Amino acid sequence: MRTSLLLLLFCASTIVFAQSEDEKQLKSIYDLALTEGQGYDWLNHLSNQIGGRLSGSVQAELAVDYTKAQLDSLGLDRVWLQPVMVPKWVRxxxxxxxxxxxxxxxxxxxxxxxxxxxxxxxxxxxxxxxxxxxxxxxxxxxxxxxxxxxxxxxxxxxxxxxxxxxxxxxxxxxxxxxxxxxxxxxxxxxxxxxxxxxxxxxxxxxxxxxxxxxxxxxxxxxxxxxxxxxxxxxxxxxxxxxxxxxxxxCKQFDDVQSYNVIGEIRGTTHPNEIMVVGGHLDSWDLGDGSHDDGAGCVQSMEVLRLLKETGYKPKRTLRVVLFMNEENGLRGGNKYAEVARNKNEKHVFALESDSGGFTPRGFSFNCSDENLKHIQQWKGLFEPYLIHMFVKGYSGADIRPLMDQDLVLAGLRPDSQRYFDHHHAENDTFEHVNQRELQLGAATMASLVYLIDKYGTIPNTKIKG
Amino acid sequence: MRTSLLLLLFCASTIVFAQSEDEKQLKSIYDLALTEGQGYDWLNHLSNQIGGRLSGSVQAELAVDYTKAQLDSLGLDRVWLQPVMVPKWVRxxxxxxxxxxxxxxxxxxxxxxxxxxxxxxxxxxxxxxxxxxxxxxxxxxxxxxxxxxxxxxxxxxxxxxxxxxxxxxxxxxxxxxxxxxxxxxxxxxxxxxxxxxxxxxxxxxxxxxxxxxxxxxxxxxxxxxxxxxxxxxxxxxxxxxxxxxxxxxCKQFDDVQSYNVIGEIRGTTHPNEIMVVGGHLDSWDLGDGSHDDGAGCVQSMEVLRLLKETGYKPKRTLRVVLFMNEENGLRGGNKYAEVARNKNEKHVFALESDSGGFTPRGFSFNCSDENLKHIQQWKGLFEPYLIHMFVKGYSGADIRPLMDQDLVLAGLRPDSQRYFDHHHAENDTFEHVNQRELQLGAATMASLVYLIDKYGTIPNTKIKG
The missing domain is CATH 3.50.30.30 (Glucose Oxidase; domain 1)
Known part of the structure; x- marks a missing residue:
């Protein structure tokens, strides 16, 4: 009995020492998200202090101001508002x-x-x-x-x-x-x-x-x-x-001025290669838009915070983009891609979270077979966190306009069973978001961004589907 | 374009024809659970008409009567109450x-x-x-x-x-x-x-x-x-x-009479080999015990109904056991194992659901390595349902007393993030159970029971841990 116990202890310590740098970095990310996550507090403010954020509404503008101020407080390299005209429809x-x-x-x-x-x-x-x-x-x-x-x-x-x-x-x-x-x-x-x-x-x-x-x-x-x-x-x-x-x-008014909210950490070695992580800041007006898509916004903000706080310095430029007007126009997503095209910005990766703040199960990718295979090599690293889906599929409405670039598009895939219980309805509210589920999603996104940044993507492979 | 569409249709039909009998049976089980599931209605009654079911309470006895009557209505081969004395503690x-x-x-x-x-x-x-x-x-x-x-x-x-x-x-x-x-x-x-x-x-x-x-x-x-x-x-x-x-x-009274509720479908070819599926009927008194463990009870009842309604006739005898007094005594689980021992009943498999009615992720098994490997062969069949965990681990408190038999013990593993938000508290209530999540759990259990019944377990392999 005693011998086998000693053996067990020996094996355990060997495992600890054998832990790869990647395993350690993922563990740091998840630990930080689960112990000192900020996303839930941010979401509380967006949901309970601001509320539903329909494009063109006062609430949407308050959300722009709030999230910009929060990004400013994170000590990123740059935070800015990207102007975009949005439709204004009122119930x-x-x-x-x-x-x-x-x-x-x-x-x-x-x-x-x-x-x-x-x-x-x-x-x-x-x-x-x-x-x-x-x-x-x-x-x-x-x-x-x-x-x-x-x-x-x-x-x-x-x-x-x-x-x-x-x-x-x-x-x-x-x-x-x-x-x-x-x-x-x-x-x-x-x-x-x-x-x-x-x-x-x-x-x-x-x-x-x-x-x-x-x-x-x-x-x-x-x-x-x-x-x-x-x-x-x-x-x-x-x-x-x-x-x-x-x-x-209800009534349609003239378009009004609004903004995408953007923050970035400049890449240390490939600053011209951009990785985007985002959600959409607007929501419908019936609930407070906690799952759709307050969750995705605060998770995306959290990705930059988690990487920064764990001491990781991305090689590539990492941007959080909180897109305006996904729900009824997609003006923010289109504007972001248009500006990127005009400035000749090179995007290598974009990840959207717009499927609710539920327990993450994995990702679906809009990318070449080569890139999917490349990414699937990392599956084992995610196993301890019960992340098991790495499949082809839908990424996100806001990042899709970037598709003409040579990049990997990805969507976070949380458990989907409860999403449509709340989607676009009066009961899409803060109390239906679980703090741990939300933070696990943010940690899962940050982990993928870390790996993409560290190992890159396979360029010049055509996106199929 | 037209050619590739035709090709696609051809491939799709080939896939349908190539579907194995097991794939079809699992699809029938899941389809039935998601379209005509009974579990949620049963749980509604247990939770909202009866409420918290502490051992020795009137509610616990009402739950015995109600579940027996529901099992009676399913047309099983036999339904009975197994007497057990339980502690009576009152808040x-x-x-x-x-x-x-x-x-x-x-x-x-x-x-x-x-x-x-x-x-x-x-x-x-x-x-x-x-x-x-x-x-x-x-x-x-x-x-x-x-x-x-x-x-x-x-x-x-x-x-x-x-x-x-x-x-x-x-x-x-x-x-x-x-x-x-x-x-x-x-x-x-x-x-x-x-x-x-x-x-x-x-x-x-x-x-x-x-x-x-x-x-x-x-x-x-x-x-x-x-x-x-x-x-x-x-x-x-x-x-x-x-x-x-x-x-x-609070006060402890003398023990009172209560019951395990049992129903069975007699096996067609190996009636002396018993498979058990169960949860515990008692709960704490603060909430209505919807997740702990009303969910597990109705899922276990549903397993028999789903197999029966899809026309499957088990080779082995399949029993649902709703155990009394898991929470503060485990008298029901101990009594069931004692009676099984005294009657020389041979149990080959027991599965408990007592971890909440959340989205199922898989199972943990208390069984030999040989049996785990045997079961893991079926992983692919569960992939379309996003069931991915087939690991060694805890099974369930009520079925553990059967451990001296030569059997496989299993526990359903639902997503665990929200379980302790509700566990043993006033907010363990019906509105926190999602109908689809509950029914997916029942279908997942029924699918495993079907496969265990069809392919058997590997006998004479010792349970380790």
């Missing part, structure tokens, strides 16, 4: 809707205007409903069955997909293009089932587009909660002649 | 505590009695405080510095460990044995920092033991919330002479 007074089964017999249901929608007429819209499972149903129904009615898009998110982002992708066309398409058949308005896998009473907003539909022909679009959608669908089955009423006062 | 009226910095100048702090503790005298206890970081400090302080005082155990859970269960293991001796040990030095009572990594206002209860300390010499023990512990510690640093007051009215 107005709370929306209101009901199902009318007979004249005078009504049931209220929770709705919210989709971002970018026009208002209803002052008195609201009351019309018959036609339920569809998607845009493709419109053609089958034709103008005679749609004209003057409210089109109700009710295809639910597919529950059997393990990644809830895949389920979302399979549904979101109803929200984004549903009004533009239904308008072509003479619909009076559209109601879209909220993009969540839960049955609850929260309507989930999100961006929509009228495409090239003339302003005069635009019809109002709203999201209905999933419970509301179930009730509406069941009521329609009993009586297809019921009416639906809704009223919303 | 009594709410506990009360304050820090007294000067006579008359007090600050209330949240506490709760530890399970199994004696009451304070009717008027409570007021005494000076001595803060320690663990039981080992008592010896150093000695009787002269402890006698007549309240010992305040304040070693926090270690935040740098990625598994929060490891952090818990490193602290829980303070709660379990703190009172017995401090009593030996003449302490008047003990206050223990709550076992959670969060700073908040919830005191977390849990079992404690007086060991062989005579009834007359037992001192009362309570948990203090982490915010309370921080305040107490800071106040002590300013003035070591402050006093602490607490009062609790």
């Amino acid at each position: 107005g007074t709370p929306e209101f809707a009901f199902i009318e089964t007979k004249p005078g017999l009504t049931t209220n249901v929770p709705i919210c205007a989709l971002g970018g929608s026009v208002a209803t007429p002052d008195g609201g819209i009351k019309a018959n409903i036609v339920e569809v499972k998607g845009i493709e149903d419109l053609e089958k129904l034709g103008r005679e069955q749609i004209e003057g009615k409210i089109v109700f898009y009710n295809r639910p998110m597919e529950p059997t997909l393990i990644s809830t982002f895949e389920s979302y992708s399979g549904c979101v066309d109803q929200r984004y293009a549903g009004a533009a398409e239904a308008g072509k058949f003479g619909a009076a308005g559209v109601i879209v089932r909220s993009m969540t896998l839960r049955l609850d009473d929260y309507p989930h907003t999100g961006s929509m587009s009228y495409g090239d539909v003339a302003v005069a022909n635009r019809i109002p679009a709203a999201a209905i909660s999933t419970n509301g959608a179930e009730l509406l669908s069941a009521t329609l089955k009993l009586n297809p002649d019921i009416k639906f009423y809704f009223k919303q006062n | 009594g009226t709410p506990e009360f505590a304050f820090i007294e910095t000067k006579p008359g100048l007090t600050t209330n702090v949240p506490i709760c009695a530890l399970g199994g503790s004696v009451a304070t005298p009717d008027g409570g206890i007021k005494a000076n405080i001595v803060e320690v970081k663990g039981i080992e400090d008592l010896e150093k302080l000695g009787r002269e510095q402890i006698e007549g005082k309240i010992v305040f155990y304040n070693r926090p859970m270690e935040p740098t460990l990625i598994s929060t269960f490891e952090s818990y293991s490193g602290c829980v001796d303070q709660r379990y044995a703190g009172a017995a040990e401090a009593g030996k030095f003449g302490a008047a009572g003990v206050i223990v920092r709550s076992m959670t990594l969060r700073l908040d206002d919830y005191p977390h209860t849990g079992s404690m033991s007086y060991g062989d300390v005579a009834v007359a010499n037992r001192i009362p023990a309570a948990a203090i919330s982490t915010n309370g512990a921080e305040l107490l510690s800071a106040t002590l640093k300013l003035n070591p002479d402050i006093k602490f007051y607490f009062k609790q009215n």
Whole structure:
């Protein structure tokens, strides 16, 4: 017994001594994040002192000022604001809707205007409903069955997909293009089932587009909660002649001035090679935008802080970019890429966190096979932290405009199960973010950035997909 | 373009045809769990209609009746109650505590009695405080510095460990044995920092033991919330002479009759080889026991339902066991193993879910190296479901008494980050369980049970550790 104990101790000390520099650096990063993380405090301020940060709002501007001041306090080499004009859409007074089964017999249901929608007429819209499972149903129904009615898009998110982002992708066309398409058949308005896998009473907003539909022909679009959608669908089955009423006062104003917030640590040996880590500072207006994407912003800020505090001096220039207007315009992401192009800046890597502040599981990469293989060599280093996903896939909306450069794009992949419970809804709030989960995400991002900086990427390999 | 699309479609259909029987069975299990799962509804009843189910309470008996009735409705081959006598400890009226910095100048702090503790005298206890970081400090302080005082155990859970269960293991001796040990030095009572990594206002209860300390010499023990512990510690640093007051009215009654709830599907070809899947039906009394361990119970019930509904007929006998009294006695687990021994029942496999209803990450096994290697062959089958942990480790308290049999013991390993936010506290409640996470856990368990049943385990290999 005693011998085996001694042996065990000997082995343990050998393991400690055999620890590589990389293992040590990752351990320092994770330890610091879990003991003295700043991200949760920053998020608390963004969420509880500022709140929802819709582009063009006072809150969005307060968030620019706050995050710039925080980056200033970190002692980076440079912190600046990058001007960008953003759309300003305002929700107005709370929306209101009901199902009318007979004249005078009504049931209220929770709705919210989709971002970018026009208002209803002052008195609201009351019309018959036609339920569809998607845009493709419109053609089958034709103008005679749609004209003057409210089109109700009710295809639910597919529950059997393990990644809830895949389920979302399979549904979101109803929200984004549903009004533009239904308008072509003479619909009076559209109601879209909220993009969540839960049955609850929260309507989930999100961006929509009228495409090239003339302003005069635009019809109002709203999201209905999933419970509301179930009730509406069941009521329609009993009586297809019921009416639906809704009223919303949203309005599009002229574009206003806003900013991307940027901070950087200048590279020691390859200062002209830029690595970006970021999230988006704007959010929807219903909740406080804690998961989408306050979490990604504070994690990205934390990446620079963690590397700095652990004493690591990046060879390449490391930038945190807090992008403005991801939700309803992507102006910040486009502006950043445009300026980079104009200045001939060479980007080798960009990482976005915009999938919620949940337990990190790994990354998906938009890069060449060669670079994926190169990165997958580091998988073992992440095993102690239960990070296991290193796959091809989506990176992030804000960094995608950089794609014409010779770089690796990456997205943090947190556990996705709860994301759409909160996404774009009133309950995307601070208390639903767990401090450790948030900080583990930041540490995981910082670890990848460290490895990319140290070992570089494989240049001149084409991004596929 | 068209050609490559056709090629893609061809490849996709080939993949579908090449799907193995096992892949198909796992897909059926996960699909059913995510579309028509029952677990969440069962948990809703256990949590919101019954509530906290402390051994010996009316709620525990209601839970026995309810789960038996639900198992009866599943059309299993046999459902029965296994009698077991359990301890009955009752909290009594709410506990009360304050820090007294000067006579008359007090600050209330949240506490709760530890399970199994004696009451304070009717008027409570007021005494000076001595803060320690663990039981080992008592010896150093000695009787002269402890006698007549309240010992305040304040070693926090270690935040740098990625598994929060490891952090818990490193602290829980303070709660379990703190009172017995401090009593030996003449302490008047003990206050223990709550076992959670969060700073908040919830005191977390849990079992404690007086060991062989005579009834007359037992001192009362309570948990203090982490915010309370921080305040107490800071106040002590300013003035070591402050006093602490607490009062609790808990009481131990005589043992009462209770039951393990058991259901089984009889094996078609090896009915004498038994596989167990289970959780514990009792819980603490402060919350409603949704994560600990309502989740594990409904997931275990769901395993049998999922296999039955997908048309799988196990070769071996598959039992769900809802164990009584895991929290403060383990009488149910011990009784089950005792009866199995007396009846000469041969158990080949036992799986427990008692780590919360969070996103499943895999399993830890208490089994031989040969069996671990055997099971690890199936890792690829779990990859589409993001299940990646197949490691040696802890299985579960209730199934451990079966260890003298030639079997594989396993524990479901869900994501652990949020578990101790809720563990044994008032906020272990239904709304903190996500339906998909819960059902993914059940499907993961059912998939392992299916594979174990189909391919068997390797017999006559000794369990190590």
